[in-house]
Amino acid sequence: MRVTPTTARLRPRSVRAKIVALLMLPIVSLMALWGYAAVTTASHIGDTQRVKDVNAELLTPVDEFITALQTERTAATRHAAAGNTAGLDALKAAGKATDDAATALRNGADAATADAELLDAGLPTRIDRLEADARGLTALREQTEAKDGSRTAFTGYSTVIEHAFAVTGALTGENGTDAASEARVVLELARAREAVAQEQALLAAGSGAGKLTTEQYTLFVGAVATQQELLKPAIADLKAVHQAAYNAVLQSSNYAGFAAGENRVRGAGPGASVISTGFLKDWDKDADAVLKGFGEAESDAGTGATAKANPFGWDTLGASGVAVILGLLGVLLSLLVSVGVGRGLIVELLELRDDALEVAGRRLPRAMRRLHAGQGVDIDAEAPMRRLVGDELAQVGTALTAVQRAALKAASERAELLSGISGVYVSIARRGQVLLHRQLDLLHQLEQRPRDPAEVQELYQVDYLATRMRRHSESLLILSGIAPGRGWRDPIPLVDVLRAAVAEIEQPGRVQVWPVPRVSLNGGSVADVIHLLAELVENAASFSPPSAHVRLRAARLREGLLIEIEDSGFGMNEEAMAEANRKIQSEDIDLLDAKQIGLFVVNRIAARQGLSVELRSSESGGATAAVLIRENLIRDDMPVHDEVRADGQDGGRSLAPASALIPQQRG
Template identity: 45%
Template sequence: MPARPLVPERWRPKSIRAKVVTLLTVPVLSLMALWGHAAVTTASQVSATEQLRQINSTLVRPVAQFTSAVQDERAAALKYQAAPGGTARDAFETAQARTDRTVTALRRGIRSSSTDLAALDAALPGRVRSLLTSAGSLDERRESTRGASAVLSDYGTAVDRAFAVRSGLAGADQPDRASDTRTVLELARSREALSRQDAVLGASQASGTMSAAQYRTFVGDVAEQRAFADAAVPDLRAQDAAAYRKVLGSGAATGLATAQDAVLDAPSAGATAVSAGHWHSVAAPTLSGLAGAERGAIDTGADVKPYSLSNLGSSGLAVFLGLLGVILSLLLSVRIGRGLVDDLTGLRNSALELAARRLPAAIRRIHGGDGLDLEKEAPLSQEPVRDEIGQVGAALTTVQRAALRAVAGRAAVLTGVSGVYVSLARRSQLLLHRQLELLDTMERRTENPTDLEDLFRLDHLTTRMRRHAESLLILSGSAPGRAWRNPVPLIDAVRAGIAETADIERIHLHDIPDLRLAGSGVADLIHLVAELTENAASYSPPHTPVVVRGEEVGAGAVLEIEDRGLGMGDEALAAANEKIQAADVDLLDSRQLGLFVVNRLAERQHVDVTLRRSVYGGITAVIFLPQQLLEAPHPGLRPLPEPEPQPLRAVQPGPAPALPHVPAQRAARPGVDVRTPDGDPPLGR
C-alpha cells in the first residue's frame, strides 16, 4: 500500500524555484520563529522595565516621600500638641510645608502616570483614591484639637494607606525583583514603627509624663520594628542589605536600642528614662539612615536602563546573536538557493534545447546525408565535474552522443535499404515496362474476346505492379519514371489513378471541376489517387461503392474519396493523419506503407491530405490541391497550350464498366520510354 503524501497535491510546489525556496524557507522560518520568541520575551522584559521605571518615578517615589513627610509631621504635631511653643510650632509648620510639597508631587505623579493600575491590582485604584483622600484631609486634621491618640491614629491612617498603595505597586516589578520590593516595604514598616516611637516618646518627653496607652504603643512599636528589621534585612539583595546593615550597625542605631531598652525597663518613668536630647541624637540619624537606605533600594529599580546590558542580560545577547543568525541564514539561503535554482534552471533549459532543437536538427542533418562530428555536436568536458548537477549535464551529453551514434547507424542502414529499394524498383520498373509493351503488342494481335479479356486483366495487374515499384522509388526519395511537361485535365488524371486500383468496378466517379493539372503534379496525383482509392476499396465491404468527387474552391480544388466501411476509432484516425502529415517517415514500420507513400507525395507537391469520418460511417480522404497546381481550361489565369487529344481508358462517371467491355482501341501505357509526339506520356492504365 503506497504511503499517503504529507501534503495534498494541489499544495505541493511544482517548479524548481518553488521547491528550492520551500526547502530553504522551512529552516529559516524555524530560526526566525525562535528568534521572534526571544525578541518578544526580551521586548516584554524591556517593556516591564520601562513600566517599572515609570511607576517608581511617578508613584513609588512620591508615595515614599509622602510617607516620610507624614511621619515627620506626625512627630512634630505630637510634640507641638504636648508643649506648644515657638520652637515646636516652627518645627510643626516646617513639617507641614514639606508634607504639602510631597502631596503636590504625589498628585502630579499620579496624573502623569500612564500605567493601568487596575491591571496590576484590581484594588489598587481604590487604594490610590483613599491615599489622595487622606492627603487631602491633612489640613482638617492639623486644625483639629483632638488628643494625642487621635492625632497618632489620623496620621497613621495616611501612612497605612501609603503602604497599601506601595504593596499593590509591588506586582509591577519583575518576578526576580518582586520579593526585594516587598522586603523593602517591610523595612519601611519597620521605619514606620520607629517613627511612631519617636512621635510617642517625643510627646511624652514634652509633656513630662507617659500614659499607659502611650507606653503600650511604644512597646508594640519597638517589637514591630525589631521583628521587621531582623526578618527582612537578610532577604534583601546584597547591595541593599549592606546599606541597611550599615545603618543598623551604626553607633546611633546601637544607642537607639539602648535607649529603647531603658524606656521599656521603666514603665512608670518612661518619659524620663531617656533625655530628649539623647533620644533625638540617636533616633534622628537612624531614621534618616533608614530613609536613605530605602530610597537607595527604590532608586536601584528606578534607575535601571531598559536597554542596558545588565538589564537585558543573556536574553538580550540571544536576541542580538539570533538576529545576526537570521540575517546570515537569509543571505546564505538566498545565495545558495539562487545558485541552485540557476544551475537547475540552466540544466532544464539545456535539456529542453537539446530535446527540442539541437538533437532534432542533428538528426535531420544525419538523415539528409551530412556527416556526423560528435565532438562538435556533443563535446565532452575536459575537466572533472564534482557537483551532482554538472554530472547530470555530463550524463545528458553522454546520452546525446549515444543517441546520435544510434541515429547515424540507423541512417546508414536506411540509406543502404533505400539504395536497395531504388535498385530493385528500377529493375522491376524496367521489366514491367517491357512486359507492358509485350502485353500491348499481344492485345493488338489478339481477336479472341476471351484471350483479350485475360490479357486486359494481366495488363491491369502489371499496371498495379508498376505502381508498387514506383512506391518503392517514392519511399526511397527518388522520382518516379513517369513525367509530364504540359497541363492535363484534372478528370483525366483522376481517371488514370482510378484505373490503377484493384477493385475498379466499385469506384464511382462523380463531378470533377473542369480544371487542368500542371504537368509536374500529374504523376504524383495519379499515384496519390490510386493509393487512396485502393485503400478505401480494401477497407470497405465488397458490395459498397467508393465515391470520388471534386469541387473547385477559392484557394484551389478539393477531391474527396469516400468509402462506406466500418470507419476508424479516434486514436487510429489521429494516428493515420499524423503519419500522413509527419515531417519524418519511419520506413521500418511496414504496416502502413501506403500512408507513408501518401505522405511523401503530398509533401513533394505541397498537397494537403486529411482523413475524416464520413456521414455513411466510413472514412473520407480529402485532397486539397493548391492554386499553383491548377490551371483553368480557358485563358483566365494564364494562356495554356492546348495539348493534342489523347485516348483514355479509365472509369466514366457513375458505375464503372467491367474490364472485358473496354473498347478495343486503347491508349498507350504511361512510362518513361513511351512518349507522345509532344514529349509527354499518354494517360492510360
C-alpha cells in the same frame, strides 16, 4: 500518506514555490523566536519604565509624606506633652513640610490615577483614603491641642502613616527593576524605620512628665520589638550593594547610643523617671541620626535605585538584549543565505529545465529531421559529453546529455538501417523495372497481332498484372526518395491520366470515371499523379464490397483541380481516419511500418509534387479521398493524342490496357 483535495491545492506546484516554502519554514521559525525575545525584552523595558513612573508619581511622594508625618508626629507629641508654647515653632515647620509633601502626594496620585487600577484593584481606594487623610490633617492638628493631645497625636498620625504604608504595600507586587532590592524587603525596612520613629514620638510624649505611662511603655516596648524583629532579617535579604548602608548605620556610635537609650527605658519600666532633659536630648540626636541613615539607605535600596535605573541599560536588557541583537543578526544572515542559496538553486533548476526543453523541443527534433533526411549528424557536436563532476544538478545535466547522445546514436543507427534498406529497395526495384518494361513491351507486341478475342482478353489480364507489378516496383523507388524512371515531355489529358491510373489496379471494371474537365497535366507530373491516384483507387476498391463501384470524378476549382475517389465500403472510424491522414500528411514517415505502405507512397508523391491529399467520410457511408492539384501543374488546352481519345464517356466500362499509354523512359 493520503493527499486530500485541500492539501493538494495548498501544496506548492512550481519548483520555485517549493524551494521558497522549504527555505521560508526555518526562517519563519527563527523570526518567531526572535520576535518572542524582542517582545519579552520590550516588555521588560516597558515594565522598568512603568516602575520608574510609579516610583516618581507615587512611591517617592508617599515615602516623603511618611517621613514628614513621622517628624510632625514627634513634634506634635512633644508640644502636647509640654503643655505650653515649647516646640511650637518646630511643630509649625514640621506641619508646613507635611503640607508640602501632601500636595506632592496629591499631584502624583492624580497623574497615576489612570494606571492605579491596572497595578492593583484595591489601589485606587487606598489612594483615595490617604488623600482624605491628607485633607484631614488640619482637623487632626486641632485635636492635638485638646486634652490628652499627645495620645491623640500619636494615634492620629500613626493611623495616617499606616494608610500610607497600605498604598506602598499595594505597589510591592509591581515588578521592580534589577537595580533595586525586592520591594517587600524595602517595605519591611520602612516599617522598621517607622518603629524607630514611634519610639521617638513616645519618648517625646513622656518628656513632659519625665516618664512613660503604662500604655506608652507598652507601645514603646512593642515598637522596639518590631524594629529589632524586622531590621536585621530584612537587611540580610537586601542586595549586597544595599546592605552596606544599613550596616554602616547599625555600626555607628549614634545607633549604639540609640540602642543604649532603648535598653535604659525598657529596663526602667513604666512610671520610672528616666526621661531627663539631658538624656532625651542626646537620645533624640542619636535617633535623628539613625532615622536619617535608615531613610537614606532605604532610598538607595528602593526608590532611589529605581529612579536611577535605565530602561535601555545593561542591567535592564542584560542577556535578553544580547539575544535580541544576535537574533536579529541571525535572522538577517539567514535571510541573506537563504535568498542566495535559494536563488542559486532556482537558477540552476531553471537552466536545467531550459536545457531539457531546448533538447526536447529543438535540438533533438532538428537532429532527427536531419537524420530522416539522410544527412549526417555529428553526435559530439550536437551533444558534447560533460564530465561527471559537481553537485547532483550538474550530474542530472550530464545524465540528460547522455540520454540525448543515446537517442541520437539510436536514431543515427536507425537512419543507417533505413538507408541500407532504401538501397536494397532501389536495387530490387531497378532490376524489377528492367524486366517489367521488357515484359510490357513483349505484351504490347503480342496484343498487336491478330488473335482470338479470348486470348486478347487474357493478354490484357497479364498486362494489368504486369502494370501493377511495375507500380509496386516504382513504390519501392518512391519510398527510397527516388523519382520513377518513366515520364512524359508533353502535357497529357486528364482523362488519359485517370484511365491510366484505373488500369493499374486489379479490377478496373469496378471503377466509374465520371466526365472530367478538358484539361491537361504537365508531363513531368503525370507519372506521379497516375501512381498516386492508382494507390488511392486500389485502396478504395480493396476496402469496399466486390459488387460495389468506386467513383472517380474531377472538378475545376479556383485553387486548382480537385479529384475525388469515393467508395461504398463500410467507412472508417474517426481514430482510423485521423491516423490515415497523419500518415499521408506527416513530414516524417517510418519505412519500418509495414501497415498501409500505400499511404506512405501517397505521402512521398504529394510532398514531391505539392499535392494536397485528404481522406474524409462520404455521404454514402464509405470514404472519400480528395486530391487537389495546384494550378502550376495544369493546362487548359487539349493536345490531340494519337493512341487514346479524350472523350471521357466510357464510364469505366471498356478500358484499354495500361500499356496503351506508353511513356517516354527517363535515363
